[in-house]
Amino acid sequence: QKEVEQDPGPLSVPEGAIVSLNCTYSNSAFQYFMWYRQYSRKGPELLMYTYSSGNKEDGRFTAQVDKSSKYISLFIRDSQPSDSATYLCAPTTGNQFYFGTGTSLTVIP
Amino acid sequence: GAVVSQHPSWVICKSGTSVKIECRSLDFQATTMFWYRQFPKQSLMLMATSNEGSKATYEQGVEKDKFLINHASLTLSTLTVTSAHPEDSSFYICSASDRRGTDTQYFGPGTRLTVL
Numbered sequence: 001q002k003e004v005e006q007d008p009g010p011l012s013v014p015e016g017a018i019v020s021l022n023c024t025y026s027n028s029a030f031q032y033f034m035w036y037r038q039y040s041r042k043g044p045e046l047l048m049y050t051y052s053s054g055n056k057e058d059g060r061f062t063a064q065v066d067k068s069s070k071y072i073s074l075f076i077r078d079s080q081p082s083d084s085a086t087y088l089c090a091p092t093t094g095n096q097f098y099f100g101t102g103t104s105l106t107v108i109p
Numbered sequence: 110g111a112v113v114s115q116h117p118s119w120v121i122c123k124s125g126t127s128v129k130i131e132c133r134s135l136d137f138q139a140t141t142m143f144w145y146r147q148f149p150k151q152s153l154m155l156m157a158t159s160n161e162g163s164k165a166t167y168e169q170g171v172e173k174d175k176f177l178i179n180h181a182s183l184t185l186s187t188l189t190v191t192s193a194h195p196e197d198s199s200f201y202i203c204s205a206s207d208r209r210g211t212d213t214q215y216f217g218p219g220t221r222l223t224v225l
Contacts, residue, residue: 025145043115043202043219044153088153100152 003027006100013109023089023100026070030091030098033065035074038086038102038108043046047074047087079107112136113205115217122193130188130220134202138183139205143214147200159186165193193224196214 013019023034032051036044038056050056053067062075071090086102122128132142141160146155157173159165159180167173177189186205190197200221204214217221 043204043216045216046214099155101151 004044004089004091004100007103008101009041010104010106012106012108015079015081015107017079017097017107019083019107021076021087021089021103021104021105022070022072023091025072025091025098027091027098028067028070028095031095032092033063034062034090035063036088038088040085044088053066059071064075066072067090076105079105081107081109082106110192111205113139113215113217115201115203115220116118117220120222121225124194125192125193128222129191130190130201130222132186132188132205132217134184134205134207134215137205137207137215139186139207140183141206142186142205143179143204144178144188145202145204146187147202147219153202156188166201168206190222193222195224198222199225212223 004023005024013034026097033050035047037047038044048058050063050065054067056063056102060077064073076083086104087104089100091098114133114135116131120128134219137223144156144160146156147153154169156171157165157167157178159178161183165178173189180186200219202219204216
């Protein structure tokens with residue numbers, strides 16, 4: 001079983017839509033849950049992260065962790081064409097990262 | 110803050126040559142640096158982890174004699190691909206954290222290597 005499972009998409013939505021990106025994981029030792037955004041031919045950039053269960057909001061982005069079901073989500077409200085990128089979830093124990101395969105998102109104007 | 114740079118951003122070389130990629134933390138001291146490889150449409154694959162002043166720890170399946178990593182200072186790590194072959198063509202990305210075993214990594218922009 002993979003440490004992290006992420007639907008690779010691709011996901012295509014109209015501008016203004018609410019986007020939900022999800023990952024499941026198997027290791028209960030994960031403590032931090034990171035989301036990275038990667039534009040084509042660029043390095044990933046840290047978007048936001050949460051510690052343990054709960055929600056964290058940053059502008060149009062909300063990260064959510066449910067440790068009981070080992071499910072992590074990233075919601076994007078009022079999606080914009082500039083949000084078109086690959087989004088990678090990366091839970092971590094603090095010493096080691098495990099990256100999802102990434103979900104490719106396209107926001108259509 | 111927390112800017113990581115890589116040089117070069119793009120390199121093309123002949124098969125059999127060696128290529129060195131630099132990763133620098135510009136505004137913080139990176140006690141730990143990570144090297145990843147990414148093939149098209151695939152996720153990042155961790156190659157090795159290096160702590161300043163000590164030998165790198167390589168992931169299973171990564172040849173340490175082929176991918177030489179040197180983390181000589183708190184702001185610089187280098188990855189040398191020795192005797193590169195076309196199958197080594199990939200996108201190489203480094204990241205850095207400012208504490209050992211930290212929760213956050215800051216990624217460099219990546220280096221695209223093409224081996225002819």
